[in-house]
Amino acid sequence: MDLRSDTVTEPTDEMRRAMYEAEVGDAARGDDPTVRQLEEEAAAILGKEAALLVPSGTMGNLVAMLTWVRRAEEIIADWRAHIVQSEAGGLGGVVGAMVRTIVTDDGILRPRAIEEAIRAPSVLAPRTALVAIEETHNFAGGTVWRVEEVDAAAEVAHRHGIPVHMDGARLFNAAVALGVPAARIVQAVDSVMFCLSKGLSAPIGSVLVGSRDFIEEARRRRQMVGGAMRQAGVIAAAGIVALRTMISRLAEDHARARALAERLAGTPGIRVSPPPVTNMVMVDVAGTGLSAAEFGKRLAEGHNVWALPVGPSVLRLVTHRHVDDEDVERAAQAIRAVAQSRAA
Missing domain, CATH: 3.90.1150.10 (Aspartate Aminotransferase, domain 1)
Structure with missing residues (x-):
């Protein structure tokens, strides 16, 4: 019995059939119809303008950071955030960013803590470029950011002109636990990544979602880190089934x-x-x-x-x-x- 992670889930029979029958094209050039369908459905479910398929959640977060943050700028995150603990130091090694961590018991960044962590403009200090939050919070035990907590964090960040990215690897677990649409949870954030390959049981893939302009720039960053794929419809087909059939369970x-x-x-x-x-x-x-x-x-x-x-x-x-x-x-x-x- 493997209880190490929900990443051990295997695709359903319906997913396997969809993968076998998927219509494919060159996804790197935007020509794969099944990938386009998945991206459109993902954006619609979360109430955002556009979406981008990536091979993994770690790459989705990395692409988001590369899009929002420039070298030597700073990201605010919880001390146990997945982007800090489990993504091989990509924020420093690839993005070239610093991370200012906030210590919490439950992974929830309170408004006052965010306010205190934002750097005052100075030639001596890195510029605060992004607030990153995690839904659900992995190493805090799958804790859930309530809607009002997400809204409050985003209000502080936006008041300072700082975007908010959500590592929503298990976003739909949070939506089910709260009994609210996932779109409402992410309404105030500027970008969100969610995984298809955890509890939703798809074999591969995550989706990065945000504004049309953000996704267009993220597409360039995905290319930079080798995440553009060719006949990726065979992946996207399982993701479509996951979104349509696996959330409520x-x-x-x-x-x-x-x-x-x-x-x-x-x-x-x-x-x-x-x-x-x-x-x-x-x-x-x-x-x-x-x-x-x-x-x-x-x-x-x-x-x-x-x-x-x-x-x-x-x-x-x-x-x-x-x-x-x-x-x-x-x-x-x-x-x-x-x-x-x-x-x-």
Whole structure:
């Protein structure tokens, strides 16, 4: 049972058929009709003017940063943001940007903290060029930015003439959890990237969305980093099916994450924090005396349940389409067994 990430999801039969039958063209030149259809549908779903297919979420974020930020300028982000922790230093190595991080408990940047982080104009300091937010916030445990929190962050940034980019890798998880359209969540942001290849179960691809002018410039930046593809309709076809059929079922993943957390409650040495809101369960195993890496190793070798260490004592478990109710129970039993064997 692989609970390391929702990126392990495999395409549905409908996606496979759509990929096989996809009409294709040269996507790098804008001639692939299936790619164009995906981009148009993605933009419409999020209430923006245009969209751009990219191979991965990391590239989507990188392209957005290259479009908004110039060398030696600064980006404001949470200290545990994916763009800071898990994108191979692309902000510094490729964009040439500095990052000013804000320490939070839940990944939500409050207006006052953003205000204080924005640089006053000075020849001595880097210029604040972008505020980057993450929905849902990965390493904070799948926490959700509420609509009013996104609006408040954007209001501060825009008052200073600074755009806002949302790493919306799991944006649709947030929309389902909040019970609001994804377009409303991103209404105030200037660009947003979302992944097709996580809980939506497409095999490849992410989409960058924004104004028409932004996307035209982003298209140049995508070319720069090698993200332009040829007959990419075979990828886009699965993405179209994902957008049309896979969003509403994310509620099942959220319910199973909550069920897993409930089944772990009261287990000696185990603490679930924060309580799951979407499809992530953060399990602190410090009380067992084991590191997260060692606990995860015992879980995998002894019970064939895989979890991802995301800190010295914290394991991340992610529910997804291939995890059913029986799997939730088996995972809980396996975690309890490792914890109890350690206690014994």
